[in-house]
Amino acid sequence: MNTTTNLDFEFEAHTNPVSDADRAVLLANPGFGKVFTDHMVVIKYSVEKGWHDAKVQPRGPIQVDPAMAVLHYAQEIFEGLKAYRTPDGAVTLFRADENARRFRESAERMAMAPLPEELFLQSIRELVKIDEKWIPEIEGGSLYLRPFMFASEVFLGVKPASEYLYMVIASPAGAYFKGGAPSVTLWVSEHYTRAAPGGTGAAKCGGNYAASLVAQKEAIGHGCDQVVFLDAVENRYVEELGGMNVMFVMDDGSIITPPLGGTILPGITRASLLTLAREQGIEVREERYSIDQWKADAQSGKLREAFACGTAAVLTPIGQVRGNGYEFMIGNGGPGIVTEKLRAELGGIQRGTVPDTHGWVERLG
Ligand SMILES: *Cc1c(COP(=O)(O)O)cnc(C)c1O
Secondary structure, three states, X not given: XXXXXXXXXXXXXXXXXXXXXXXXXXXXXXXXXXXXXXXXEXXXXXXXXXXXXXXXXXXXXXXXXXXXXXXXXXXXXXXXXXXXXXXXXXXXXXXXXHHHHHHXXXXXXXXXXOOOHHHHHHHHHHHHHHHHHHOOOOOOOEEEEEEEEEEOOEOOOOOOOOEEEEEEEEEEEOOOOOOOOOOEEEEEOOOOOOOOOOOOOOOOEHHHHHHHHXXXXXXXXXXXXXXXXXXXXXXXXXXXXXXXXXXXXXXXXXXXXXXXXXXXXXXXXXXHHHHHHHHOOOOEEEOOXXXXXXXXXXXXXXXXXXXXXXXXXXXXXXXXXXXXXXXXXXXXXXXXXXXXXXXXXXXXXXXXXXXXXXXXXXXXX
């Protein structure tokens, strides 16, 4: 098996890239996930050859055989990270090594070939280098990078596939929320859980999202923005949103967040915020927090703020929570002071306006 961790990338330039003028129009208001850059990364894996044929090539459709394993048994994982333009014009990545590690761990959980972390990082750097002019210059803009991998073997037998395709696409993104994040209203799902002990909750796989969508639909049906999941065993403890972790700010200034235990996605935003909060002298407790406690603390005022966190939206204040037969507000329903302060600090580090004292930011030369 090929154990090489660095490959030479072949480069095939797009023969008809988006013009400067058209790109400028797209980048003025890119939204999220609907505009894409000119190129993409493709790396193949087979048991015989290992990782091979690394390419940066024009972005476009790929051929899918109807018997491709991913279409039937959902061996698929992904990542999400951003490239930023700093005020001095540099292009940066934030903790991409953590994405590389998590991608490998997700692959292992899904019995897929783990992509060497150095190859993951190399692929990100190659694509950003070629498509860096797609980083929007608008406030809050970034280039969202989406590495993903799936079972590409053509075989209907149920087993870990022997062939995989790893790809990276890039999508310019505007500020997730313009003019500061508005608070979201959450729906507490009673019927659906996201992940059970021993399941795939800690892996970033498409299957987790597929399983969450019916609950998200239920949330929308109840006039809420997002669903929040409770634990699958007791249906009591708050776990996370469909795609974001959750934190609670108490009246003594401390922060509580559900502990990682296999059913929660280990967010890099989560980990970074815990580090920043601890450095500011904030007491941080990773402990279970029940929906009943949440309700009681919100009503007594012991809970001051709550927010969701993840790469796409960074920090999103939670204003209200609704469940079957109840509803409660957090604070005054708007963004809290601690939420705003943490958002400004993390966002500043990512965008190069606050010094990076942790070695989290990589400048691409
Ligand atoms: C990606 C993701 C998060 C957030 O992780 P970050 O590394 O902070 O972006 C949280 N929950 C789920 C389910 C996720 O897929």
